[in-house]
Amino acid sequence: MSRAATAARAPGFDVLAIRREFPILDESVRGKPLIYLDSAASAQKPRAVIEAMVHAMEHQYANVHRGLHWMSERTTEAFESARDAVARFLNAPSRDEIVFTKNATEAINLVAHAYGRGVMDPAKAVLISAMEHHANIVPWQLLRDARGVELRVCPITAEGELDWEAFERLLADGRVGLVAITHMSNVLGTVTPAERIARAAHDAGALVLFDGSQAAVHRRVDVQAIGADFYVFTGHKLYGPTGIGVLWARAELLERMPPFLGGGDMIASVSFERAEWARIPHKFEAGTPPILEGIGLAAAIAWVERVGIDAIEAHERALTDHALARLAAIEGVRVFGRAQDRGGVVAFALDRAHAHDVATLLDRQGIAVRAGHHCAEPLMRVLGVDSTARASFAAYTTRAEIDALAEALERVRRFFA
Amino acid sequence: MTDASADFADLRDLYQEVILDHGRHPRNFRRLAPPARHARGDNPMCGDRVEVWVRLDEQDRIADAAFEGRGCAISVASASLMTETVRGKSAAEARALADAFRSLVRTGRCPVCGAVHAEDLERLRPLSGVAEYPSRVKCATLAWHALEAALAGEASATTE
Numbered sequence: 045m046s047r048a049a050t051a052a053r054a055p056g057f058d059v060l061a062i063r064r065e066f067p068i069l070d071e072s073v074r075g076k077p078l079i080y081l082d083s084a085a086s087a088q089k090p091r092a093v094i095e096a097m098v099h100a101m102e103h104q105y106a107n108v109h110r111g112l113h114w115m116s117e118r119t120t121e122a123f124e125s126a127r128d129a130v131a132r133f134l135n136a137p138s139r140d141e142i143v144f145t146k147n148a149t150e151a152i153n154l155v156a157h158a159y160g161r162g163v164m165d166p167a168k169a170v171l172i173s174a175m176e177h178h179a180n181i182v183p184w185q186l187l188r189d190a191r192g193v194e195l196r197v198c199p200i201t202a203e204g205e206l207d208w209e210a211f212e213r214l215l216a217d218g219r220v221g222l223v224a225i226t227h228m229s230n231v232l233g234t235v236t237p238a239e240r241i242a243r244a245a246h247d248a249g250a251l252v253l254f255d256g257s258q259a260a261v262h263r264r265v266d267v268q269a270i271g272a273d274f275y276v277f278t279g280h281k282l283y284g285p286t287g288i289g290v291l292w293a294r295a296e297l298l299e300r301m302p303p304f305l306g307g308g309d310m311i312a313s314v315s316f317e318r319a320e321w322a323r324i325p326h327k328f329e330a331g332t333p334p335i336l337e338g339i340g341l342a343a344a345i346a347w348v349e350r351v352g353i354d355a356i357e358a359h360e361r362a363l364t365d366h367a368l369a370r371l372a373a374i375e376g377v378r379v380f381g382r383a384q385d386r387g388g389v390v391a392f393a394l395d396r397a398h399a400h401d402v403a404t405l406l407d408r409q410g411i412a413v414r415a416g417h418h419c420a421e422p423l424m425r426v427l428g429v430d431s432t433a434r435a436s437f438a439a440y441t442t443r444a445e446i447d448a449l450a451e452a453l454e455r456v457r458r459f460f461a
Numbered sequence: 462m463t464d465a466s467a468d469f470a471d472l473r474d475l476y477q478e479v480i481l482d483h484g485r486h487p488r489n490f491r492r493l494a495p496p497a498r499h500a501r502g503d504n505p506m507c508g509d510r511v512e513v514w515v516r517l518d519e520q521d522r523i524a525d526a527a528f529e530g531r532g533c534a535i536s537v538a539s540a541s542l543m544t545e546t547v548r549g550k551s552a553a554e555a556r557a558l559a560d561a562f563r564s565l566v567r568t569g570r571c572p573v574c575g576a577v578h579a580e581d582l583e584r585l586r587p588l589s590g591v592a593e594y595p596s597r598v599k600c601a602t603l604a605w606h607a608l609e610a611a612l613a614g615e616a617s618a619t620t621e
Contacts, residue, residue, distance in 0.1 A: 074471075397534070398532065398533035398534060399533075400507055400532075400533040400535075400597065400600065401476070401484075401533045401534045401535070404475065404594060404597060405472050405476070408471050408472050408475065409471065409472075415507075416506070416507055416508075417507075417508060421508075424508070430507075430508040430509075430531065431507060431508055455468075455469070455472070456472075459469055459472055459476070459481075460481070460485075460534075
């Protein structure tokens with residue numbers, strides 16, 4: 045089996061040079077070079093991110109927003125520069141619209157609480173799709189249970205795309221207050237038509253939240269061009285650290301929303317009788333924020349911008365096309381999702397082997413894929429399976445790694461034949 | 462196997478022939494009619510599900526054990542081997558075997574092997590490779606949890 049990393053052909057994109065920036069890719073697993081095809085679960089980190097965080101800890105670290113001393117001022121600047129980086133990354137109109145959370149899950153919960161319970165008319169419904177991650181299902185179920193808000197689910201087509209007719213039908217009565225939908229499915233790879241969804245939602249009097257946990261990693265996101273009201277993503281899938289996520293929301297909405305968590309850093313003044321909230325975005329950032337993680341996220345965004353998100357997208361598109369072609373050629377392999385517009389995650393099943401056995405047998409060959417329900421159990425039911433295996437790609441993934449996956453899968457198939 | 466088995470040497474150490482065989486052709490894959498005791502086992506982590514039936518004779522020994530379910534080769538093979546190894550045992554003996562088996566698949570070692578149920582544990586030993594995969598240990602133990610629940614008269618067990 046050839047494990048030589050040959051470059052995928054994306055113009056001006058040197059995958060071998062990129063790989064050298066990721067120290068972990070030099071690791072071996074079971075005596076074989078690591079083939080990491082689980083970036084959709086969490087991406088590996090480039091040296092720039094690692095060094096930015098280490099540098100902060102070694103040279104420039106204190107708590108932020110409170111110390112009147114040099115270290116605190118410098119750390120605050122570094123942390124707040126992450127907000128500028130994120131605002132630029134999403135083309136947000138204002139840095140004050142960037143709220144840091146623990147992860148995308150917390151960002152959605154923040155909206156479900158502060159907007160869902162605090163602002164939205166409980167007579168309105170929330171509309172999600174059948175291909176949501178649990179993170180974009182359960183917070184709305186909690187809102188439904190707490191407030192009696194109706195939860196609607198838009199089906200998907202056999203291709204794994206949003207069923208547009210059903211979507212329009214579910215919006216038609218004008219009772220939907222919020223559409224909360226993935227921008228890219230973590231199982232099917234489907235990229236949803238964000239602009240069209242936002243327009244339809246707004247025409248029906250609803251706001252729209254996009255779960256960009258996958259999409260923001262794989263393509264350029266412009267929240268203004270989309271016409272989004274809320275957009276969330278997480279740092280660790282974007283080559284950044286764990287422990288930091290982002291909520292972007294239009295300032296006017298953040299102003300109307302009550303705080304989510306209470307504590308230090310989110311107040312203007314506190315007495316025992318009452319507290320006045322800090323201005324946005326700090327109103328939503330109670331307690332010491334993820335300082336080092338913010339610094340790491342800023343470095344990750346700078347890294348992605350240096351490589352170029354469009355170049356990453358083109359690279360991953362070539363890899364995905366190659367993977368789909370290679371998997372289709374293996375007898376007994378079924379790929380889930382055939383969306384026209386799709387990103388670099390490929391979920392599949394082998395007809396003779398359970399997904400967990402497939403993942404373990406790939407692991408024996410040094411290949412890391414995910415197996416299970418991918419935090420999308422309802423979608424698994426729609427697909428009629430208990431679990432699938434999933435390979436997912438990143439800027440550092442090579443064509444040779446996908447060939448290795450295909451060859452290893454062919455062995456697994458023969459092993460179970 | 463049809464292929465030269467040397468070709469699969471790196472896969473064979475975990476998926477030994479007996480696991481593949483029982484995974485593909487599970488023994489005692491059926492239901493028992495009441496008054497057989499019955500319990501369900503769920504692994505919410507991976508969606509594996511197994512139902513176990515045991516029928517006790519007048520001496521309270523396991524006269525028959527059977528299962529149905531769906532899951533990976535490890536969980537099906539483990540359930541299948543379980544139904545064979547617990548037959549003829551008292552509830553207490555079956556529980557002791559379950560304890561020894563759990564320790565075998567969690568640690569990969571079996572200090573009590575040779576002392577109790579030596580022959581049965583030797584049959585189960587091929588499953589000990591899962592010790593290397595903490596997330597897969599539950600696949601191997603699911604049916605055994607269900608068996609113990611059935612013996613205790615409980616309706617269900619989960620690996621959580």
